[in-house]
Amino acid sequence: MRVPPHFVLRFLLLFYSLLLLAAANENNSSEIENCPNSFACGDFGDVHFPFSNTMSHECGLPIMNCNDLEAVREVQLGNQKWFQIENIYQQEDRSQINILDHDLQNLLSSKNCSAFFYKLTMPSLSPMMSFNILDTITIFRCIHNSTVPLPQNYSKYTNCSEYDIYFDPLRTDDVIPSSLSACSTIQLPFKTQSPDPISTVSDPYTFLTAQMHIEVELSKTCHDCYYKREGWCRLEGKLCSIDDTAPTQHKRGVLKPIKIGLIMGLGCGGVILIGYLFIILRKQEVFNYSGLGVPVFSYEELEKATNNFDPSSELGRGGFGRVYYGKLEDGREVAIKRLHERKRDYKHIKQFMNEIKLLTCLRHGNLVSLYGCTAPQSRELMLVYEYIPNGTVGDYLHGHLAEPGSLPWSVRLKIAIETAIALTYLHAFDIIHRDVKTNNILLDNNFSAILADFGISRWFPHDASHVSTAPQGTLGYLDPQYQQSHHLTKKSDVYSFGVVLIELISSLTVVDETRDVGEVNLANLAIKIIKRRAFTELVDPSLGFESNENVKRMIISVAELAFKCLQKDKKLRPSMFKVLEVLQIIESRKGRPEHLGTHGVGISCRDIHIPSLTSLDLVGVASLKNLTPKRPHQTI
Template identity: 50%
Template sequence: MATASCWFLVFVWVVWWLPPALAGPEEQQGEGCSSLAKTCGNLTISRPFWIASREAGRSCGPLDFQVGCSNNNISFLRSSGFTGSTGFAIMNISYDDRNLRVVDVHKEEAFNVTNGTCNFPSWNTSSKLAVPFKVNPANLNIILYKCTKRVALVEVRCANASNVFVRTGVRFDETGNYGGYALEGCDAIVVPVMGSANASNFEQLISDGFLLTWQPPTPVAGSGGSKKTTRIFIILGSLGGLAALAAFVTYLLHQRKRKRAVASDELMRSGSSMTSYSKDLELGGSPHIFTFEELEVATDGFSASRELGDGGFGTVYKGKLKDGRVVAVKRLYKNNYRRVEQFLNEVDILSRLLHQNLVILYGCTSRMSRDLLLVYEFIANGTVADHLHGSRSAERGLTWPLRLNIAIETAEALAYLHAVEIIHRDVKTTNILLDNSFHVKVADFGLSRLFPLEVTHVSTVPQGTPGYVDPVYHQCYKLTDKSDVYSFGVVLVELISSKPAVDMSRSHSEINLANMALNRIQNHEVVQLVDLELGYDTDPETKRTIDRVAEVAFQCLQMERDLRPSIKEVVEILTCVRDGDCRAKSMKKKASQKEDAHLLTEGLQFSPDSVIHRFHSQSTNHSVASNASGL
């Protein structure tokens, strides 16, 4: 232990003394100022930045680089003239690149769904900046709209506010000209963000902040040769300290390996407490614990050439284990503040489940690992989205019989989840994997929730993917198994149309595929919705089955949850449609039990009229068109 303490003292000396020693002459501070780096919370503040409150009234650096440190140890940039709740909180400083990541605190607090707030800000983020700082061109933007009338051209609606909308993925324009994104009747505010253009959680984008670039301060006169000589000696001493630091790091790695077994047990205990399921669903046993190092080797150091794609919570890589198994390794994003919760949630759920149409979890790293990694069976044939409208759509590999089987197998997987009281909460074609025989493997359980059968709903902040989220869940924060049914209805429409769930290039009222489908099916215009290459207008049997699947989708997409069938009923209907052996007796029995479930039989002609009539008769003010999907 005494040896470890000595190494630790060397480590502290290097961290505190090396940055000032390496600083250039332009960053020399005033008389009486300390040359030591300062800390505010977890952030190290060194030149050119300085904390005014720590210098006893002295000016110890350029005024533009003053940093405030709040009582709760959060650093604020002071040069903008905005501080505290209206300023910029500093999350990270990269001195080599002259970049810093900041969060616009005012906008972060304005859009806090957890606290139920959704307030429109008063100014663009760029208006709060001045030289030497400017927005880094590497950022994207989101645009916030406050509208005085109903607007169709939106990506997501903000929380429970009916007149505040958000558009993500807007490219940065150094000229500041965003006139092309103006909407009539709406005020607009531009907010830079670092996230992906396809990111759906705009609140998280704002919370993650954006990059600022700064210009170096003007050199300070008076840096003589004696100071340069002193700096040389300090640098030489620091190099010796670096060698000691390397030895210290080696010691830490050795200690860490000894604790891996304990960390693995800790993962299992933490997973149990954080997910807190009310009954034991243990079917698959505890997952295998992999080390970070063996998965790093399996993926060639997480090489970009091994990358399979990006998900909502992490990047997926193809890997090969020492035993020869080919696997998919998901590496959770480090800047996702909920990543531990999602990691433990997925481990706990998948280790309890066993179904032929659910992806198999081989194992994971310890919660104490350098990175959070999940290891799945590798499904070689991509996702349904890839084949319908993605990178493999040109192959035209999904014939209509295959698509109908995909729909049935996906519904069977969801029915299994609902039977054991689990809601998937992120049903979409990018989460439906296909093996080489085009059999389904439903994946991505990071958002899944327990849904006890004795309750009517679970109250939770809406999460999911735009275009698939149940509008009732988005508006009322009430999650039920019918929320998965709505999302599955969107998947059905994708299967018959080969169109994506959200497409900003479509007309305003049809950006969301659910809106388009409800409109086309209600008006008996399925031919304008369907992918004609499936044989809809050339093969009567194909037309018959597509019409019936379209009607099932129509029922699943109803705004009124009671009008939607259960996923178990959907399985029965789709199987009946595929096999063509529906019996009239069985149909009459089910129709008497639930008159609004307009089931399909061989003897029935396609028409959504019965559903539409009942739907309108319950409320003259109710519209069959679904609302814009939320977060």
């Protein structure tokens, strides 16, 4: 009788897991074990340093209950109390954790004046790391009945028995008004987005929050230890756990030789068998090119096209790998994305296949074209795209091509409209891009916008309200509601596009740690400025905002549209189709306010021609599975 491979796989997994566990316990000693490179933590996905699980707390900030799906996950910051984790976001060497402080929450919800004595400080783990609490406001606590002149723009709260509370909801800097110099000061977290104008708030409990956004920054010594020397930065004992005289013994993720011998002796055969069965079961699922009609290139062809992957041909790097310029034998110029060998794992291979499946189904002038890829059995996995020669929008706004006047306002508005068209096209087919940012918007020789990078894009079920998935994307562009709830919707792309609009207006970087606390993220900075209608503080001076009335009106209208896109509540954001409508009206009416409404949204478009789905170059009308390409792939 033939035994199904799934049963064999399960048996081998169980058997060899027990063997490996026994071997690990047998060799256990009082020495500190090597820390795990990463660990699974429920909905947060794989988490890595500077966090650790509670079994290896000396390796980083301990998180508990990762394996308990029903329990609240908590983190201990330094030697302080445990905090509930709302979300963790990590991108390369950047980490941000959103936490909920239950003690502060109880004080705020009961309007207890002890909240204004709350010590909002995080321990310094120098020389290992430091914490930066984002989005805080300075509160002044003054003795009751003292004669304190009310500073301009400040509000006064008098419902506490012994103290009066002074605050300016729109002010997040550390400047202390002279009239409040004798008062005590505290820092408390505040809601960056609220349905009510924060400038009209007189009750501080309405805008204060117990949710904190904390950036974790490694010291230079710790950063170099972990990322350059491949050692472990520890909370206890020697700061950098690495032996330079015997690097193979102590490098991160490498077990000691005696343990390697024991475990490999017991488990090597099992790993080979399990791996073989796993490949058999998974290979057809992951590498299924059938029916896609994607041209396949050989490794040798692409090696020749890039002059043996000459470093001078490198166009850029990303999480996937490196991108090279190449020229095929038929004369086509191409961009070749090369998957890093160390990232040839199931997760990255699925992203590789995801991009192939999407781009072989889609055809649009504002989406990058896929020419083909290497075969599954090729020595390296590569994707071959049309070459877009003019760099990215990010390069021109704040990168190596940034110069005053290099992108005039008319070009920026054109880029915004064409990117909105591309996203509207995707959303019409229930596809969420998930990583909309200026570095993923390419520019051709005519400065037309080409949206690229679909590795983490998702199909969205037509009848679903959201897709539950761990947050992925780029820090600064990521929808905060998606970060907190793990509910991905099309409105998540709308939020990211709102950040792109602010970039086009300001030429500022999305994350800048030199800005004031609470303004590190460009979205937060823009929201504060737009609420005060202080547009000159935001707009790139080279755009002619002060000298050209038409440009000024258009920029203000786009800023107000971006404000709607950046609402924390996704229900308050417009759809991408509505965003496109508004942008086209701004362009056609030259920003005349009588056609735009108070905030550039919620307007009547009956007198404006809005392209139909057909004129947006949609291919097909039903399912992507049955799409007929607008033009066939060129095979070689």
